[in-house]
Amino acid sequence: MRIAFAFFALLLLATSTSAAELPNIVVFLSDDHTVTDSSLYGSTDLKTPNMERIAQDGLTFDRAFVASPSCAPSRAALLTGLMPSRNGAEPNHSRPRKEIKKLPAYFQDLGYEVVSFGKVGHYAQTPEYGFDIARHFKYHEDVAVPEALKWLEARDSKQPLVLFVGTNWPHVPWPKAEDIDPKSIKIPATHVHTPKTRAARAKYYQAVKTMDRELGEVYDLAYQKLGPNTLFLHTSDHGAQWPFGKWTLYDDGIRTPMIAVWPGKIQPGQRTDAMVSWVDILPTLYAATGQTPPEDLDGRSFLPVLLGETKQHRNEIFTVHSGDGNNNVYPTRSVRTGRWKYIRNLHPEYKFLSHVTNVKKEDAYWPSWEHKAQTAKEAARKVKRYQERPAEELYDLEADPSEQTNLAADPQHAETLNQLRGQLDAWMKEQGDQQKVYGDPTLLTTP
Template sequence: MNTTITSRIIIASTGLLSLAGQINAKEQPNILWITCEDISPTIGCYGDQAAKTPVIDQLASEGVRYTHVFATAGVCAPSRSTIITGVYAPSLGTHHMRTGNDISGISKGIYPTETGIIDPEGNSVPKYSAVIPSEVRCFPELLRKAGYYCTNNAKTDYQFAAPISAWDENDSNAHWRNRPKDKPFFAVFNLNVSHESMIWKKKNDPLLINKNAPNIPPYFPENKVIRQDVARNYSNIAELDKQVGQILKQLKEDGLLEKTIIFFFSDHGGPLPRGKREIYDSGLRVPFIARFPHRFKAGTVSEELISFVDLAPSMLSLAGITPPDYMQGQAFLGVHKSDNARTEIFAARDRLDECYDMVRCVRTKDYMYVKNFYPEKPNYMDLKYRRQMDMMNELIRLHKSDSLNAVQEIWFHKTKSTEEFYKVKEDPHQVQNLITDSCNQLIVEDLRKKLTNWQQKINDQGFIPEGEMVLQMWPNLKQPQTLKPAIEKINNTFKISCPTQGASIVFQFSNSGASKPEWKHWHVYSEPITAKKGQYLHIIASRIGFKQSEEFVIKCE
């Protein structure tokens, strides 16, 4: 790729100029996602000096640091389903955390049926793979059709089994280094050292930061146990920084640093209580850094509002692909960058493990409006999983002993306001609910309408009891199966289709008809394919949420 072409791509990528037409395959940039779990912008380049993150800080100094990027849920699986599709989780039916097993790669979607979970209407809820609208695809499939080699290392957690069509590689060995020569890549590396569970799993490891350095937010008391877990979180982020450095080192070793657009971000906000699972900034706001080849726009800070629903259309736009109409986000980069800047973000909170709630929010740069559909429930959910954290148990102890101040006690109130309103610049932790202040009513009414309109526009399925929703997806609680593909042969050219609406088709060739003979990766079918005499053609069809079809094998005579 020559310097002139690279410069033109990068200019288009940042949305400063628009290139006419599609970018051809030779001009498609490599795209690398380094994603992590459960961190807020508590890193050095965002002004938190307690964090030891020299690698991430340097990445920000060489790229664009975004300050207003938000997840669509404060927990991983609903958030990740939006990231991979470009569609809000409540629109897909993937809004409850969690629906089923995180099955990666080639999956027949076999799930256990018993969970013991009962929805608010008394319906039993089994484990299930969400059946999403038939037109929706995992966006890497669209990149693959456009010539990209797509790898995911290694977490999916989409609320449905990752379809066989989504990735060229989807396991712990997935890497851009395995791609065919000169093929553009989209590579994802998911780092989990900062995950909530590492607060207790790594509790006895030496700290990599000064224990007394982190600031304690006002909704936590200063306490030895609490400070220890806060420090552990920062220490895990310091370890994360080193892992990011290892991936960037590989990119440099391969001579690809200046041929690749690099993104770093978390799947939602931080892992501590009153952070993860909430729809305040502590649960939604994430660090987000983009580094472009040749350090284009190095050191720039962008304050534009970005939602995770915008990621899929933006990656397609960078590759010169027009985002499909079903996507509910808008591109903030690339040749199809939206002409209109986003003015608000939306987020949702529903069932979290064994506990039910339904909360929706809209946030602008200045305000946040929250609607609680179960105001009789507290914000605090007594989740078994989170009880493994010393800090969580300490907060419960302090609450029961009346040792928390008024701000710290808010989270434990037995009920919550039907509506909440915050001025986020004056109240960055969202602890002062101003919903009853008459001077804010015009703003509240505007945000209330925006939220209602959004729910109607996306067909918010939060109003459907989960047990009923599962029966709509899985009639008689039996997972539907993708039908066998239909094949039309003309000489040695094969035209393939599938009678299951919304199914994707994958294929590969082998020199024997045995199941998994050489087991090369599957190719996404997009047009009739030609086989050589003596080869065997293997075909599978799969719709998201369905069991995939049986494998079909044809010998090419």
């Protein structure tokens, strides 16, 4: 009797929502792209025309954030709807637990074909998420986007589609700066000005331009092949491999570009200040099919924001970083509101190291920072600030959007500090955060 009832329920579901009514979904992921390194988000020396063009067709998020500023934890959060402590992928290169239901399964249950090209999961982990097709996911397998275009162009199926396309750009190694004039580049205030820095940023800009071109190609073909009932989303897994970006909880590490287009559903040419997290993407896409997302996810659907029904989503954003092998052993946690950012460095006695400081290739710029720091006070301050952090940091993002002035010790802001400290404590307890240290840390040396 139960088997017959279950079959009847599935039959009703299948007949009540036809494949033609289900939206196709296309997600384009860029890799290591700092949000402000695009003309859509204010850059005046780096044009990203396809980001701008796509934004004219949809909704641009000014306050979208990843769950963690390194590749594997960030992508695991996206594909599970759970934060790193709950899905098990805390340090970089780690995996979410096998028993957790992952994004492809949600849509396969609804009759979708779920396909991945390029870096969607963390490289070789991608097939483990259960995609129907997963191709070209190896490190900088840069044929991924052209191959995705070939596959989509040749596809002949009425089955609804969820397609993830992950470019490797602008992740290192950056290409030669063929059409970037290094002299035109504006060096960020957090950087040390050296010829090596300028040359490296030119190569990074070239990589961003490649990403933007590939984004436009995928976007155009998606609507050409799949039609207007297609929800298109573009975002990046975290900031770029620059000091105070990737592996840190400053906004250059955790804030991400996000553009959503859905003709007839999302009003074109709009921007929103609604705060959203990468864990919200899975339930949002699922809700776009007419389904109710599971309540046990950390993510919450922001479909009402997409549809213009509300201008708000989250009151605060929580982010975590646990480390990246022995290159980066520096666990941190943060809570961010619309105005304030509180960062807790769990082990301020550790020296902050990363691929930036440790990997000394021929074109590495970090040695030039260290050399300049020997004679220039401002360079010395930036190098020291990158590698030595206090236990707590507090920033007024309205007055100090680049997070330069730590107010944690200012008695005028003690109330704000205590409030955010308490919020983070409660959230970490709720998450079951064990505050584990992954890898072998390097201790600061006292003079």
